[in-house]
Amino acid sequence: MSQRTEGNEYGMQFDLCIAGATVVDGSGGPSFIADVGIAGGRIAAVGELSGVPSRERCDAAGRVLAPGFIDVHTHDDRALLMPGAMAAKLSQGVTTVVTGNCGLSLAPGGIRGAIPPPLDLIATPEWLRFPNFRDYLEALQSTGIAVNAACLVGHLTLRANVMDDLERAATPAECDAMRALLAEALEAGALGMSTGTFYPPARHADIDEIVAVGEPLRAYGALYATHMRNEAEKIVDALDETFEIGRRLGVRVLISHHKLAGIANHGRSVETLRRIAAAMNEQPVSLDCYPYNASSTVLRPEFVARASSVLVSWSGPYPQHVGRTLAEISRDMGCDELEAAARLMPAGAIYFMMDESDVRRILTFPKTMIGSDGMPHDEHPHPRLWGTFPRVLGHYARDERLFSLETAVHKMSGLAAEELALPGRGRIEPGFAADLVLFDPADVSDRATFAEPRARSAGVERVWVNGQLAFADGELRHTRAGQVVKRH
Ligand code: ZN
Ligand code: CU
Numbered sequence: 001m002s003q004r005t006e007g008n009e010y011g012m013q014f015d016l017c018i019a020g021a022t023v024v025d026g027s028g029g030p031s032f033i034a035d036v037g038i039a040g041g042r043i044a045a046v047g048e049l050s051g052v053p054s055r056e057r058c059d060a061a062g063r064v065l066a067p068g069f070i071d072v073h074t075h076d077d078r079a080l081l082m083p084g085a086m087a088a089k090l091s092q093g094v095t096t097v098v099t100g101n102c103g104l105s106l107a108p109g110g111i112r113g114a115i116p117p118p119l120d121l122i123a124t125p126e127w128l129r130f131p132n133f134r135d136y137l138e139a140l141q142s143t144g145i146a147v148n149a150a151c152l153v154g155h156l157t158l159r160a161n162v163m164d165d166l167e168r169a170a171t172p173a174e175c176d177a178m179r180a181l182l183a184e185a186l187e188a189g190a191l192g193m194s195t196g197t198f199y200p201p202a203r204h205a206d207i208d209e210i211v212a213v214g215e216p217l218r219a220y221g222a223l224y225a226t227h228m229r230n231e232a233e234k235i236v237d238a239l240d241e242t243f244e245i246g247r248r249l250g251v252r253v254l255i256s257h258h259k260l261a262g263i264a265n266h267g268r269s270v271e272t273l274r275r276i277a278a279a280m281n282e283q284p285v286s287l288d289c290y291p292y293n294a295s296s297t298v299l300r301p302e303f304v305a306r307a308s309s310v311l312v313s314w315s316g317p318y319p320q321h322v323g324r325t326l327a328e329i330s331r332d333m334g335c336d337e338l339e340a341a342a343r344l345m346p347a348g349a350i351y352f353m354m355d356e357s358d359v360r361r362i363l364t365f366p367k368t369m370i371g372s373d374g375m376p377h378d379e380h381p382h383p384r385l386w387g388t389f390p391r392v393l394g395h396y397a398r399d400e401r402l403f404s405l406e407t408a409v410h411k412m413s414g415l416a417a418e419e420l421a422l423p424g425r426g427r428i429e430p431g432f433a434a435d436l437v438l439f440d441p442a443d444v445s446d447r448a449t450f451a452e453p454r455a456r457s458a459g460v461e462r463v464w465v466n467g468q469l470a471f472a473d474g475e476l477r478h479t480r481a482g483q484v485v486k487r488h
Contacts, residue, residue, distance in 0.1 A: 014039050014054035021060035025428040026067040026414035038434040041467035067413035067426050068095025068435030069389045072288045073371025077106040077122050086146035090471040092389040093437030093460045100152030102227040103196030107136035111160045116201040118298040133185030137484050144480030153185040155195040156202045166201040175212040183216040189486025192223030211248045218250040225254040232261045243279045252284035257373050258362050259354050262306035266355035273365050286419040288371035289362045291391045293354040296382035299347035301338040307351035313378040315347035323380040350382050364402050369416045383453045387446030390457035394445030434467035
């Protein structure tokens with residue numbers, strides 16, 4: 001007994017020791033077998049730790065232990081506050097989400113008039129209850145959240161707070177008002193600002209408006225994330241605009257869910273990735289991607305033409321058509337697809353419009369992070385909501401051998417924490433937060449499909465958030481272990 005204590009060079013006791021796991025530490029380096037000791041919500045030690053007393057032990061032989069995954073592109077702003085809704089993410093091993101993407105955030109909530117689509121993907125009148133961004137972050141903290149959250153402010157939300165008419169560029173006075181709201185949010189701890197100039201109500205914002213509004217980002221070392229103006233024929237112009245915004249603002253830009261839409265653009269990821277790599281030599285640029293060749297957003301007739309097939313994910317007036325294709329629905333309605341789309345609105349849809357080879361090329365690009373872009377409030381959601389992370393591990397890394405397991409984990413943890421400056425997360429190293437996932441490398445896989453989008457992934461056995469067991473044996477456990485990750 002005394003020998004054991006002497007042998008305890010750490011001079012401590014662990015709350016939990018995860019023993020004998022294959023550790024994939026998030027750095028991208030090779031895996032190794034080790035014990036991981038956890039104390040006070042942090043990783044206390046990594047190594048041969050059988051001599052250290054621990055209140056609890058978890059035998060992890062034959063299993064992979066990785067840093068909890070960071071979902072860099074989510075629309076979980078509201079889901080974080082809804083009991084049980086984060087099961088979609090915890091069941092995949094996700095322990096941190098970035099919210100407020102594509103120009104859409106729940107706060108600040110002083111929206112004038114009706115909620116403009118696509119803000120209705122996350123917001124309802126009752127949920128616009130946070131006057132300031134600080135109120136929203138405080139609500140996350142006081143309600144308790146199941147995973148960690150880093151929160152962007154949406155530019156469309158800012159527009160809808162200060163403008164009566166979104167179908168035009170903002171006036172200088174409106175830019176001043178938006179800038180003040182952004183500065184307030186950054187002061188409260190927001191990660192940065194997102195735009196969605198792809199979408200009609202934000203399309204009227206030109207580069208000068210975005211630069212005028214985004215001016216406070218630089219002082220906070222904050223991030224500019226964008227669902228770019230164009231992901232099809234004019235994607236190169238959109239990339240150039242994004243890089244220019246980054247240079248003028250003096251901040252890191254994050255290209256959200258990089259993709260090439262429409263048959264005419266299939267294969268062009270060769271060109272876009274070359275351009276992104278070149279820009280990375282000049283300025284800080286990040287990008288993310290989801291591992292599917294279909295996209296999902298609001299249903300609009302003008303988005304229908306470039307897809308080979310469209311699946312309805314929700315519909316206000318026609319809930320009975322949810323989960324069916326627009327082709328089937330239009331046949332039943334006796335009209336064409338554009339007319340059917342117009343009748344179904346407000347609605348959401350899944351668009352099959354990408355090329356698998358582009359998806360693979362973008363996923364494989366070394367700096368590409370993984371973001372699910374899951375739509376938590378869709379009735380029949382895109383399967384990426386429940387399947388993204390196990391799909392990268394199982395389908396793309398293990399089965400298709402696009403890259404190693406270590407690289408897959410790095411993209412989903414260490415790389416994301418570095419690029420987004422989330423200090424103390426994304427690695428299995430002493431001192432880092434004990435955000436961890438334990439999975440069976442032979443079994444891990446996505447089960448959610450376009451037909452059965454809520455099927456839970458296989459192989460994810462245990463998930464810890466800040467040292468608390470948050471998911472085990474297919475069930476949620478501790479549901480308030482998450483923290484608001486604030487920009488420092
Ligand atoms: Zn988007
Ligand atoms: Cu998005």
